[in-house]
Amino acid sequence: MDLDPAALDTLACVVREGTFDRAAARLRVTPSAVSQRIRALEQSLGRVVVTRSKPVVPTPAGEVLLRLAGHWEVLVGDALAELVPEASGTAYPRVSVVVNADSLATWLLPALARAQEELGVVLDLVREDEEYASERVRAGTALAAVTADPTPVPGCRITALGSMRYVAACTPAFHERWFADGPRAGALDTAPIVRFDDKDRMQHRVARRWARREIDPPAHVVGSSHGFAEAVRLGMGWGMIPLEWAEPWLADGEIVELGPRSDVDVPLHWLSARLSSRTLEVLTRCVTETAATALHQRRGARRG
Numbered sequence: 162m163d164l165d166p167a168a169l170d171t172l173a174c175v176v177r178e179g180t181f182d183r184a185a186a187r188l189r190v191t192p193s194a195v196s197q198r199i200r201a202l203e204q205s206l207g208r209v210v211v212t213r214s215k216p217v218v219p220t221p222a223g224e225v226l227l228r229l230a231g232h233w234e235v236l237v238g239d240a241l242a243e244l245v246p247e248a249s250g251t252a253y254p255r256v257s258v259v260v261n262a263d264s265l266a267t268w269l270l271p272a273l274a275r276a277q278e279e280l281g282v283v284l285d286l287v288r289e290d291e292e293y294a295s296e297r298v299r300a301g302t303a304l305a306a307v308t309a310d311p312t313p314v315p316g317c318r319i320t321a322l323g324s325m326r327y328v329a330a331c332t333p334a335f336h337e338r339w340f341a342d343g344p345r346a347g348a349l350d351t352a353p354i355v356r357f358d359d360k361d362r363m364q365h366r367v368a369r370r371w372a373r374r375e376i377d378p379p380a381h382v383v384g385s386s387h388g389f390a391e392a393v394r395l396g397m398g399w400g401m402i403p404l405e406w407a408e409p410w411l412a413d414g415e416i417v418e419l420g421p422r423s424d425v426d427v428p429l430h431w432l433s434a435r436l437s438s439r440t441l442e443v444l445t446r447c448v449t450e451t452a453a454t455a456l457h458q459r460r461g462a463r464r465g
Contacts, residue, residue, distance in 0.1 A: 227302055256440060259297045294310070304434050323428070328418060331393060339351070354381070355393055364400055
């Protein structure tokens with residue numbers, strides 16, 4: 162069996178772009194050429210590698226090849242940087258990293274910028290909820306991730322980074338209207354919340370502390386970290402805000418804590434492919450060094 166690197170690259174592009182047509186435009190070839198490469202890969206392997214749906218979804222065999230494609234690109238980039246250093250800056254290997262929105266908006270981006278400057282790679286930052294980020298690495302569509310899931314993934318290393326601390330908060334007027342008697346179950350069922358997206362269950366988890374059961378309140382969906390926090394500050398609903406942003410608003414009286422035990426710590430981990438790769442080594446070093454300062458200080462900054 163001979164796996165063509167160009168076919169692997171095409172497979173990765175098809176899955177990343179979602180359709181054969183968009184992959185063809187990205188690769189600057191015809192859709193027919195993309196289809197032929199995927200068909201040749203499947204014939205060589207003797208297995209189907211993608212479902213022809215919209216978006217295209219890799220099969221289990223395709224996921225194995227996606228991991229290989231990602232590893233191949235990074236290892237080739239590392240080898241060329243070592244063998245032809247004068248060519249550095251003319252070729253930019255693509256490295257996919259899964260990140261959660263709040264980490265990207267608070268502490269993570271400076272770490273990634275340091276790594277990018279040192280490596281000269283193109284970072285493809287894929288936003289995903291921290292509870293689901295590991296699945297992207299497991300499926301082969303990313304080489305590394307910031308994840309809240311400590312479960313080991315075959316072929317990967319996982320390193321504890323520290324915790325992000327959130328606080329359940331709302332405006333004083335919102336609190337007076339809905340929670341004058343405290344965060345009771347009935348009020349938690351009716352008071353609007355702010356959610357990042359349909360996967361965001363953090364508000365529901367902290368509400369169980371007070372309601373001692375599941376709640377089902379009306380929810381505003383605001384798919385932006387800064388927009389989410391601003392929606393809470395403007396009184397649209399209550400929500401879990403990163404402590405870094407909440408502290409000055411709490412100090413100024415713009416927002417108040419919903420009730421006792423309003424803090425939640427979300428432990429984060431760095432998950433990366435187990436490769437002997439300078440690219441992954443630099444990424445891991447930059448992320449863990451930044452987290453050691455940002456997350457650990459933030460975790461110990463306040464006790465509820």
